[in-house]
Amino acid sequence: MHEWALAEAIIYTVTEIAEREKFKEVTRVDVKVGELQQVDLETIKFALTQLRRGKLEKTEFRIEPIKAKLKCRICEHVWNFDKNKLEEEVAEAIHFVPEVAHSFIKCPSCGAQDFEFVEGRRMYIESVSGVK
Amino acid sequence: MQDPRIKVIEHRLSKVNNIIAVSSGKGGVGKSVIASLLALLLAKKGYRVGLMDLDFTSPSTHLILGAKGLFPQEKEGIVPPTFENIKFMSIVYFSKDKALSLRGQDFSDSFIEILAITKWDKLDYLILDMPPGINDATLDVIRYIKKVKFIIVTTSSILSLSTAKKLIDALNILNIEIIGVIENMKSEQTHTIMEKLDGAKTKFLGEIPFDPKLERCFGKPQMILTTKVSRELEKIVDKILT
Numbered sequence: 001m002h003e004w005a006l007a008e009a010i011i012y013t014v015t016e017i018a019e020r021e022k023f024k025e026v027t028r029v030d031v032k033v034g035e036l037q038q039v040d041l042e043t044i045k046f047a048l049t050q051l052r053r054g055k056l057e058k059t060e061f062r063i064e065p066i067k068a069k070l071k072c073r074i075c076e077h078v079w080n081f082d083k084n085k086l087e088e089e090v091a092e093a094i095h096f097v098p099e100v101a102h103s104f105i106k107c108p109s110c111g112a113q114d115f116e117f118v119e120g121r122r123m124y125i126e127s128v129s130g131v132k
Numbered sequence: 133m134q135d136p137r138i139k140v141i142e143h144r145l146s147k148v149n150n151i152i153a154v155s156s157g158k159g160g161v162g163k164s165v166i167a168s169l170l171a172l173l174l175a176k177k178g179y180r181v182g183l184m185d186l187d188f189t190s191p192s193t194h195l196i197l198g199a200k201g202l203f204p205q206e207k208e209g210i211v212p213p214t215f216e217n218i219k220f221m222s223i224v225y226f227s228k229d230k231a232l233s234l235r236g237q238d239f240s241d242s243f244i245e246i247l248a249i250t251k252w253d254k255l256d257y258l259i260l261d262m263p264p265g266i267n268d269a270t271l272d273v274i275r276y277i278k279k280v281k282f283i284i285v286t287t288s289s290i291l292s293l294s295t296a297k298k299l300i301d302a303l304n305i306l307n308i309e310i311i312g313v314i315e316n317m318k319s320e321q322t323h324t325i326m327e328k329l330d331g332a333k334t335k336f337l338g339e340i341p342f343d344p345k346l347e348r349c350f351g352k353p354q355m356i357l358t359t360k361v362s363r364e365l366e367k368i369v370d371k372i373l374t
Contacts, residue, residue: 002206002209002210002249004208004209005140005208005209005210005248005249005251006136006137006248006249008140008143008208008209009136009137009139009140009248010136012136012139012140012143013134013136013138013139013140014136016139017134031136089228090228093225093226093227093228094226096210096225096226096245096249097223097226097242097245097246098241098242098245099232099234099238099239099241099242099245100223100226100227100232100242102232102233102234102238103227103228103230103231103232104230113231113233114233114235116235121241122135122137122241123135123136123137124133124134124135124136125133125134125135125136126133
């Protein structure tokens with residue numbers, strides 16, 4: 001599953017942060033996941049519990065989805081991403097590489113494909129807490 | 133806020149021994165043909181080879197190779213499909229070969245995403261087909277792929293050479309290894325391009341003649357390997373390998 005690759009990315013990054021911050025153990029990690037990527041949150045949580053080792057053995061991972069918003073660079077119209085309006089094959093392509101949305105999604109107001117992801121594009125680690 | 137994808141890239145590429153970016157200052161110098169053929173020749177010699185098309189807005193290696201109907205396998209990430217003994221990754225799997233217009237940050241995000249989720253496994257060579265110029269792709273490759281080395285393709289035209297020289301200068305300033313320069317599509321007896329490159333700090337690898345028959349071989353990888361272009365590039369490959 002693609003989610004495992006993203007979970008691995010979180011584990012590698014948190015492990016590095018824990019070393020840098022000299023944490024003996026990491027207690028909590030807050031992760032935000034953009035809706036555009038359509039990541040299965042349960043799968044990513046499960047993958048994290050399977051992959052964690054050492055200082056991350058008892059870490060609580062809090063994963064919060066962020067609604068995806070797009071803004072047209074031509075007419076400035078802002079709209080919400082709606083997976084249900086996409087064909088399954090297109091939704092899957094955007095799941096792997098969200099930027100290919102530029103091949104399939106148009107501004108509902110003017111039809112342009114020159115838009116930006118205002119929020120909810122990517123996954124990021126918001127905070128890492130631990131015991132020193 | 134930290135992007136977790138960055139850290140995982142070095143792990144994804146840890147089993148890849150050599151990463152070669154085939155680049156140029158200008159478009160239209162045959163860079164994608166050289167990159168595709170380089171991958172085919174290395175695979176023919178028995179090396180484990182990957183090819184990644186980084187020209188996201190104008191990908192063409194799938195057309196040169198005739199790689200159709202492929203899609204990566206989803207297995208704790210994505211595993212590139214194997215075609216002609218080459219592990220082949222291209223944005224066309226996801227863009228479905230439709231027009232894809234990307235601004236700088238969008239290019240970087242899709243580049244990082246693909247590197248973060250692609251599982252190459254063990255490779256002797258990973259060939260990167262670069263878009264032309266010193267742009268987001270070049271800067272991101274340098275930033276995120278520390279062991280990358282460049283091959284620069286140019287024609288003898290001053291329009292191509294002048295930009296190749298700028299690319300060489302930019303890479304030298306950043307201390308990025310340049311394997312050398314290939315003169316492509318040579319159509320007449322001209323001075324060696326190294327003279328025209330005016331003392332640029334790099335090696336001249338060789339020249340490849342213009343072959344009008346090459347076009348009809350696109351999409352037929354085994355036929356491409358029988359062309360004069362392939363024979364000349366093989367001499368260059370042998371030089372690089374020794």
